Structures are given as C-alpha cells and as structure tokens.
Amino acid sequence: MSCVPMDTGSDSYPLSVTPWPLSSTMAPLGALLTAPACARAHVRTTLADWRMTAFADAAELVASELVTNAVRASTDERGNPRYHHGQMAVVHVRLLADRDRLLLEVWDMCPLPPAIVCAAADAEQGRGLQLVDALAHRWDWNTGPGWPGKCVWAELRR
Numbered sequence: 001m002s003c004v005p006m007d008t009g010s011d012s013y014p015l016s017v018t019p020w021p022l023s024s025t026m027a028p029l030g031a032l033l034t035a036p037a038c039a040r041a042h043v044r045t046t047l048a049d050w051r052m053t054a055f056a057d058a059a060e061l062v063a064s065e066l067v068t069n070a071v072r073a074s075t076d077e078r079g080n081p082r083y084h085h086g087q088m089a090v091v092h093v094r095l096l097a098d099r100d101r102l103l104l105e106v107w108d109m110c111p112l113p114p115a116i117v118c119a120a121a122d123a124e125q126g127r128g129l130q131l132v133d134a135l136a137h138r139w140d141w142n143t144g145p146g147w148p149g150k151c152v153w154a155e156l157r158r
Contacts, residue, residue: 020096020103022050028090029067031074031081031108039067039093043104046095055102055156058135059095062154063104065128067091069152070108084109084148101137102156109149114141 024046029035040060047056074089075081082089092107116129132139132154139154 020098022095022097022099024095026093028092031071031089031091033071033079035071035091036064036067039063039106042093043095047102050097052097052099052102054158055097058156059102059104062132062135062156063093063106065132066104066106066152066154067093069114069128070106070110073108073110073112073114073149082109100158103153104156105151105153107144107147107149107151111143111149113150114152 024042026039026042029038040063043059043063044056047053047059070091074091089109092105094105094107096103096105114129116133119127119130129139135156136154137157139152141150141152143150
C-alpha cells in the first residue's frame with residue numbers, strides 16, 4: 001500500500017520509488033468512533049520521537065479530520081461499521097517526513113472521492129476538508145493498485 005508523492009513541482013500525486021527518510025504506519029484501526037483519537041495520539045507521539053513537534057498541532061487536526069471522514073465512509077447511515085468479506089472495515093494511517101515536510105495518508109475501504117461540502121453556519125459537521133485545505137500545503141486523494149478503497153493524503157510544510 002503506497003501513495004507516496006514525488007516532489008515534481010506540480011500538485012499531482014504520482015507514485016514514488018524513493019522512500020521518505022522517516023516513516024510510521026499505525027496498525028489498522030477499526031472504523032469506530034475511537035479511531036480519530038488513536039490517530040491523534042499516534043501523530044503526536046511520532047512527531048515527538050522525530051523531533052518535529054512544530055507540526056504537531058496542525059498534523060493532529062488534519063489526521064483527526066481525515067480519519068473521521070474515513071470512519072464515516074466506512075460506516076452505514078446509523079454509524080455501524082461496514083463489513084467486507086466478513087471483516088470489519090478498517091482505516092490505515094501512515095506518516096512520512098523529511099524534516100521539512102510531513103505527509104499524512106489515511107486509507108479507507110470506500111472508493112468514493114472525498115468532497116468538500118458547504119456546511120450551514122449552525123451545522124455540527126461538514127467542515128473537515130475545509131480545515132484540511134486551509135492547513136495543508138496540498139492535499140488530494142487517489143486509489144492504489146490492489147486496494148478496494150482510497151487514500152486521502154495531506155502534505156504539511158514548515
């Protein structure tokens with residue numbers, strides 16, 4: 001599972017054969033309401049280990065929003081997890097960095113694209129991707145070979 005971008009000078013997201021120097025992949029998270037909190041804790045701990053705490057606040061927020069969207073994409077209209085081939089839908093989180101950039105990837109099992117929505121002023125949800133768009137240098141999504149869903153990624157820069 002890889003959707004790592006190369007720095008091509010464009011906003012495209014081609015597959016890269018050059019690994020990033022720092023990488024951390026969480027164990028798969030069940031598509032449950034607790035997944036965003038687990039992702040936030042992993043981001044904060046990993047960035048502290050990498051001595052990249054300047055990214056922590058924005059990265060935690062971006063990870064939380066992307067994982068929340070992945071959980072919503074992986075549950076039914078009542079919030080119950082969907083099952084694929086008898087197994088609960090899972091969400092994968094990966095962090096990649098090179099000290100000046102941090103890439104957050106969130107994989108889910110739903111192939112539908114993420115969409116920025118115009119939330120009503122009093123709405124309690126619907127602003128996640130607007131926050132990601134405001135905090136990230138760039139973000140996008142793509143599918144990966146052999147993966148039934150999608151990867152939504154966001155790149156943060158110093």
